[in-house]
Amino acid sequence: MGALPGLPGPASTPAHAAAPSEDDLGRDGSALRDVETKRVAPGLDLTNFSRLEDGGWNNGNVLTADLTTDSLSMDVRDTGKVAGAGTTSEIMAGGPEGKKAVAAVNGTFFDINQSWAPIYTSVSREGMRIGSKEAKPALTLEGKKAAVSMLSAAGTLTHDGQETELGGLNNPELSPDTIGVYNEAWGDHTLDRPVGGPDDIAAEVARVTVVDGEVTEASGMVDEARDPEIPADGQVLLGRDAGAKTLSELEVGDDVDVEIGPSEDVDMGIAGSHQILADGSVPDLPAGDLEDTEHPRTAVGISKDGSELFVTTIDGRSESSGGMSLEDMGEFFSDIGAYNAVNLDGGGSTTMLARTAGADAPALQNDPSDGKQRTVANALVFYSDAPAEQLADAQIEPELDGQTTVLKGLSRSMKGTGLGENLEPIASSGTFSADGGVKLADSDESNAHVTGETTGKGRVSYAVDGHTARQDLDVLGEPVGLWPSARSINLEDAQDSQTVSLTGFDSEGRRSLIETGDIDVDADEGLRVDTDSLGELVVSADSSTAGKGKGSHDDESTSGNVKLTVGDVTTTIPVTVGTETTEVLDFSDTSAFTDGHDRATGSFTAGEPSPDGKPSIDLTYDFSTSSATRGYYLIPKEPVKLEGNTVAFEMMVRGDGTGAWPRLQVSTPDGTVTNIDGDHITFDGWQKVRFTVPEGLSQPLTLERIRMMETRSAEKYTGDISISDLQAISTPETDDPATSARHDPALLTTGTVADRPQNIAVMSDAQFVATDPDFEAVKGARRTLKEIRAEKPDLLVINGDLVDEASPEDFELAKTILDEEWDESIPYIYVPGNHEIMGGEIGNFEHAFGSPTGERTVGRTKIVTLNSSDGTLNGSDDSQLNMLEDALDEVAESDELTGITVFFHHPPQDPLPSKTSQLGDRREAEELEKKLGEFRKDSGKSAAVVNGHVGAFHGSAVEGVSYLINGNSGKDPAGTAATGGFTGWTMLGVDPGVGDVGDDPSTADRVCWLAAETKPRVDSISLEAPGSLAPGQSADVAASFTQGERTVPVGWPATAQWGGDGVVVDSGAEAAMQKATGAQVSARSAGSGAPEAASDVVRVNPATGQITAENPGTAVLEVTVNGKTAKTTIEVAGEEPPPGPGDDDGSADSGGSADSAGAEDGSSEGSDDDGASTKASAGADEDSSAGSGSDGSGSDGSASGVSNDGSSSASAGNGANADGSPDGDSSPDGGGDLPRTGGPVLLTALLGALLVIGGIIAVRAARVRRAGRPAGRH
Secondary structure: OOOOOOOOOOOOOOOOOOOOOHHHHOOOOOEEEEEEEEEEEOOEEEEEEEEEEOOEEEEEEEEEEEOOOOOEEEEEEEOOOOOOOEOHHHHHHOOOOHHHEEEEEEOOOEOOOOOOOEOOOEEEOOEEEEEEOOOEEEEEEEOOEEEEEEEOEEEEEEEOOEEEEOOEEOOOOOOOOOEEEEOHHHOOOOOOHHHOOOOOOOOOEEEEEEEOOEEEEEOOOEOOOOOOOOOOOEEEEEEEOHHHHHHHOOOOOOEOEEEEEEOOOOOEEEEOOOEEEEOOEOOOOOOOHHHHOOEOEEEEEEOOOOOEEEEEEEOOOOOOOOOEOHHHHHHHHHHHOOOEEEEOOOHHHOOEEEOOOOOOOOEEOOOOOOOOOOOEOEEEEEEEOOOOOOEEEEEEEEOOOOOOEEEEOOEEEEEEEEEEOOOOEEOOOOEEEEEEOEEEEEEOOOEEEEEEOOOEEEEEEEEEOOEEEEEEEEEEOOOOEEEEOOOOEEEOOOOOEEEEOEEEEOOOOOEEEOOHHHOEEEEOOOEEEEEEEOOEEEEEEOHHHOOOOOOOOOOOOEEEEEEEEEOOEEEEEEEEEOOEEEEOOOOOOHHHEEEEEEOOEEEEEEEOOOOOOOOEEEEEEEOOOOOOOEEEEEEEOOOEEOOOEEEEEEEEEEEEOOOEEEEEEEEOOOOOEEEEEOOOEOOEEEEEEEEEOOOOOOOOOEEEEEEEEEOOOOOOOEEEEEEEEEEEEEEOOOOOOOEEEOOOOOEOOEOOOOOOOEEEEEEOOOOEOOOOOOOHHHHHHHHHHHHHHHHOOOEEEEEOOOEOOOOHHHHHHHHHHHHHHOOOOOOEEEEOOHHHOOOOOOHHHHHHHOOOOEEEEEOOEEEEEOOOOOOOHHHHOOOHHHHHHHHHHHHHHOOOOOEEEEEOOOOOOOOOOOOOOOOOOHHHHHHHHHHHHHHHHHHOEEEEEEEOOOOOOEEEEEOOEEEEEOOOOOOOOOOOHHHOOOOEEEEEEEOHHHOEOOOOOOHHHHHHHEEEEEEEOOOEEEEEEEOEEOOOOEEEOEEEEEEOOEEEEOOOOOOEEEEEEOEEEOOOOHHHHHHHHOOOOOHHHHOOOOOOOOOOOEEEEOOOOEEEEOOOEEEEEEEEEOOEEEEEEEEEOOOOOOOOOOOOOOOOOOOOOOOOOOOOOOOOOOOOOOOOEEEEEEEOOHHHOOOOOOOOOOOOOOOOOOOOOOOOOOOOOOOOOOOOOOOOOOOOOOOOEEEOOOHHHHHHHHHHHHHHHHHHHHHHHHHHHHOOOOOOOO
């Protein structure tokens, strides 16, 4: 006969207490797993994990216990009273063994909010604490073997030879007609509860007290059971209904025999609700909320031989962790190696605590859904008897938890700990040492500070009494940017404060938390900054100078800046104290408004006053006629320009529960139009809706319209809401610190990728509709395809939103355009965006163009395309992240493949301040970046991600991976022209031969493998430079191109080629390169060197926007953008520069700039003897005369100076917006904002680019010459 389900298997089954691995935790098909295992005690490990499953994120914790470990034991504990309650941590610390407790989870189900007693059988070392007549699956322990057994209470009452079956011990819920036994362990809670109290006490109740087998009290039939009053050496028998009649017949002095115990002879047992894994299979489970709904869970799995436990908690009921059904839990235990498993109490009770190795006390490991530990009845507790005072091991770890990286030149604090045999910390005196890329700065017996010296791996060791522990640290590059945890701070009042941490990142976008000792702080008057901890600063108002700051609202208000500097890099945080609320619109006058709509209809009328008596406007709209994105808008006839810095809006809304999405459309001083989002209207009646303004948005704002939106294709309805009392919440004005964008060199400022072995063209976001085949978006798409076809790439990727409404007719038009404009000999991939499902499911796209995801190999490069059409990857297709992970593994293990390029529509990070065009699941975005960064680090191979959707071109780096965003190829762009807001496409250049970059790659390695050349649409291009110069004289040079009425400065991210006869292109980088590296580099071979022959007449530096005369002669300066070239002639004659503007004595300033305005009208053509500027331009040909698609941004007058490396690199230049607002991504991804701090920061940024130059010289120089372009002249 085989073993029964839940009992241990044959003794010969091997036992191996192994904590769950990442592979174990991925057997369910989940993705983006994060797994960490720590020691707790001998025989006990803790694994914390998170993973993205079919239905969303889940976080969990597993205690893996080896029951064969002599020093490890476990018990079921309560507060000392069965009808009592405490938190899991309180129960864990209680009892005679509390000081030995090392881990615990909450126990079984209980009588919540009443007696608090467990409702299922629990057996501790002290015996059965509570016994239920109902048999339930339980974790049981006999010696060192665990099993799942059906456990209940069994017992009889014998009187005069008559046996009566008992209904349990200390049972808070007696069944009808039964008798329960209650001993002193019950506690003080009234016995009315077991007989139905407080609301439904049984009609017949009786109780007797028994001491040493004799009845000492007998109540007869009573109306209530009253307080327990249980003798220390006795019992109370409590009966209801028929059981009460049996007890009512007993009299004082009667002899009775009461026997009760667990149904199984076990040393320990705790019953749960269901056996969720039986003999390796998930059994059929009944239907119900407890079983089928995803909840937080506490459960225990057991290995086949019963020697190993997997005690598990799963968080739930939150966005960060959804929870599991019981079937899911059973599958989970099967995946991690359990053979049987039982479910304990979950929901808000789910709690796990553990004292990990070296910790002083147990810590909460999970995130309880109540937001704190719930009061529970009992807990399953682990104890360690290993000697605590005998040194057995050593441990070393960063003082800041998890910070195993350090930026070059900065510090990392380490702590060393001696460990007893039970892994508790022991005071000890040890020594530290450091090798590899880190240097020991100072140390004592238990603490050390190390400094990052050279990039790569470093190791810190701690030795104590013959035991040595080691910690590896990754030394990153020097910091090129800083990212404070708060980009701005508003303190509620002078007593308020806010903590700030600071993260730095290097040129590869690799991030590291910076310790406060490495930060220099400069706070304006009226502000104070203190150190809160090793990793945090505290910003507050200085009460002694309150009200003395800039831009104060009143005497109590303060505003100013806190400047944080690390080395040569600085970031500035605007700080304000207090807010002001002002009314934005007068809703009493409906004549001041008009309305608008897209794919919907609607109207507005005067409404009834709001509950606080304010005027309102009723909005009615019909969102039932389309499944595409619909909108109805209330539009002030006069846009409202707001004062100060608006941090939020608040508006009273009478909701209708439809889930419509309210948004406020605003514009910024630089012409950017964006939306401020409120919560969906899922409520009925009046409620305040808040619209938080994203940090980094240029101020002051102008309100343009109130929008009601519906993006869910399946939701069709009519709406009827009221709006009232729109208020703007603003802070005192601050000086907006000037910033310049971090220009990642993988997106070329100058040069071309045409000569690279592989070329992949990318277009996206044309967004045309079949109902208007002559629309400008169609013309833009056709023009883009013609331009790409002419360059004959190896592959075209259409990266989403080619169409607008996803109708079958839209896709037919797309196929027609491709048939007419594309070369069928060149393969293309069409990746869906959100507009490929606009108004429906993905089926229309699949019918026309096939699978929305896929992978292929192009030479030695793996290409993966993913579907983000619903705004997330997992939500669009819950299997595609597994495909990506498999592809990463394939590339890592391949001897042939050297890199992977991943295409999907929505970028992980939106570089524009509004942050409205990025993956909607922010955790998915962060974990994806982490996964790709780990691939790059662990495999030594290259990776890049290419997206669209934003409406702007951009490039950045995160953890060594390039992230490129293609701008719009037909639709009007977003943002300003200087921030990538122009139309066009992108050509990627890949060199697979250099994709295997090793374990310490540089920015040069990344850029040599893959770089991007943007190809803006150019209607005309112009170049402004002086007509004449004298040797040594410098002047301004600038170029721009037009797209209809839009003027775009030539500079990052618009790629250009500079050169010409007698011209050397110079980034001014050689001296800095030699200073930084000690290398004597002829950087001219990378397009940035000094002139090598007297024939070079002028030197142009696109990074600074400067041109300098070198030798007498005639130079023809050229600039080319996407095949359109402008050129101008510059004469250099004489030995001395002619007098410049402002030189009263006629002497020339060789270091000054020529007047770039030139003649009086600023637009003279040709060469002027007095050095006036020349403006040359070239128009578009007839073939490229598509409409402008202008977004109205026009020229923003931004400087065009950007870095130049001849082929691949760019650095932070003079690209700040006119208002000082950020010019790039505000996230620490290598594309974030750098504060403008003059020479030191510019030098730092240039050094990042110079490292690229140095790395690409050998690879690029030969190719440049083979292509027939003179070195240094493009």
